[in-house]
Amino acid sequence: xxxxxQPEKLLSVFKGAPVELKCNYSYSGSPELFWYxxxxxxxxxxxxxxxxxxxxxxxxxxxxxGETSFHLKKPFAQEEDSAxxxxxxxxxxxxxxxxxxxxxxLTINP
Amino acid sequence: DGGITQSPKYLFRKEGxxxxxxxxxxxxxxxxxxxxxxxxQGLRLIYYSQIxxxxxxxxxxxxxxxxxxxxxxxxxxxTSAQKNPTAFYLCASSLGQGVSSPLHFGNGTRLTVx
Numbered sequence: 001x002x003x004x005x006q007p008e009k010l011l012s013v014f015k016g017a018p019v020e021l022k023c024n025y026s027y028s029g030s031p032e033l034f035w036y037x038x039x040x041x042x043x044x045x046x047x048x049x050x051x052x053x054x055x056x057x058x059x060x061x062x063x064x065x066g067e068t069s070f071h072l073k074k075p076f077a078q079e080e081d082s083a084x085x086x087x088x089x090x091x092x093x094x095x096x097x098x099x100x101x102x103x104x105x106l107t108i109n110p
Numbered sequence: 111d112g113g114i115t116q117s118p119k120y121l122f123r124k125e126g127x128x129x130x131x132x133x134x135x136x137x138x139x140x141x142x143x144x145x146x147x148x149x150x151q152g153l154r155l156i157y158y159s160q161i162x163x164x165x166x167x168x169x170x171x172x173x174x175x176x177x178x179x180x181x182x183x184x185x186x187x188x189t190s191a192q193k194n195p196t197a198f199y200l201c202a203s204s205l206g207q208g209v210s211s212p213l214h215f216g217n218g219t220r221l222t223v224x
Contacts, residue, residue, distance in 0.1 A: 009150070034212075044200065046212040086152060097168070098213065100145075100152040 002027045004089050006101035013077050014109050021072040021104050023061075023087030031089045033063055033070040034098070038084040047072075047085070057081070082108045113137065116201050116216035123195075123223050131186045131219045133201035140206050142184035143213065146170060147198040156199075159184055188221060195223045 003026045013019050025031060033050040048056045050063045050070065061072045070087060087101040114135045123129045135142065141160050145153040155168030159178040173192025178184055184203075188195045200218045204211040 004152075006152075036213075043217055044215040049212070097155060097158065098153075100154075102150055102152040 002031065002089055002091065002099045004087050004099050004101035006085075006087055006104045008104045009102065010105050010107070012107045012109060015079055016076050019074050019077045019081070019106065019108075021085050021087075021106060023070045023072065023101060025068050025070065025087075025089050027068075027089060027091065029091060030065075031091060033061070034088045034090075035059070035061055035070075035072050036086045036088055036100075038086075039080075040083070044086070077108045079108045079110060082106060114201055114203055114214055114216035116199075116219050118219060119217065121219055121221045123221070125223055126190045127223075128187055128189050129195075129221065129223075131188070131199055131201075131221070133184045133186065133216060134182055135184075135201075135203045135214075136182060137203055137205075137214060138181070139203035139214070140181070141204045141211070142178065143202040143204075144168070144174075144176065144184070144186045145200040145202065147200055147218070153200060156186065188223075195221060197221060 005024045035047040037047040038044045059074045061070050063070050084103050084105050086103045088098040090098050117132045143158040144156040147153050154170050156174050157168050157176040159165035162181050165176050165178050175187045198218050198220050201216040202213040204213050
């Protein structure tokens with residue numbers, strides 16, 4: 001069965017500091033990984049996806065198949081990055097049956 | 111304004127009563143989903159539908175039922191058989207199948223059963 005683990009429920013960093021939100025997964029095949037974000041009073045929305053190899057709002061995430069990880073990183077945190085972040089996995093076949101992690105609440109202190 | 115509308119925002123019911131949560135989308139998306147969100151557990155898939163008149167069980171379908179009679183609508187009924195119905199429910203849609211179609215979420219319905 002697929003599983004996504006985000007070990008940190010809460011993460012607090014200072015503005016301008018690097019930030020890393022951890023995500024580990026378990027899946028025997030080749031999954032597709034995503035990061036979704038929910039800012040205060042907004043809907044849950046896609047931040048970035050592994051297959052696009054993109055950088056969104058300064059965030060990047062690298063899929064490490066050896067460590068089964070998909071950590072989200074940003075070199076210099078900004079106050080507007082404060083939000084709830086969810087890592088998600090799909091087997092990459094059929095419908096978007098996303099499996100979500102428990103979420104990490106990121107707070108950027110001024 | 112295109113998007114997904116969930117109603118109502120808050121819903122209160124007494125134990126033993128069935129309750130239906132509404133989800134409507136005007137994005138012309140083929141696929142729709144229902145997730146349940148509980149503190150510390152992330153989102154768990156209840157049901158999903160890839161096309162009109164067809165739907166599949168997710169990971170926690172017991173005690174729930176859905177219908178997909180129209181492309182725009184995917185209502186979720188929480189039946190009295192659901193043992194812990196109090197939760198935050200999120201509806202989502204995607205343009206099609208596959209990982210190229212990101213999920214678009216509604217604002218959610220918070221259901222409280224007493």
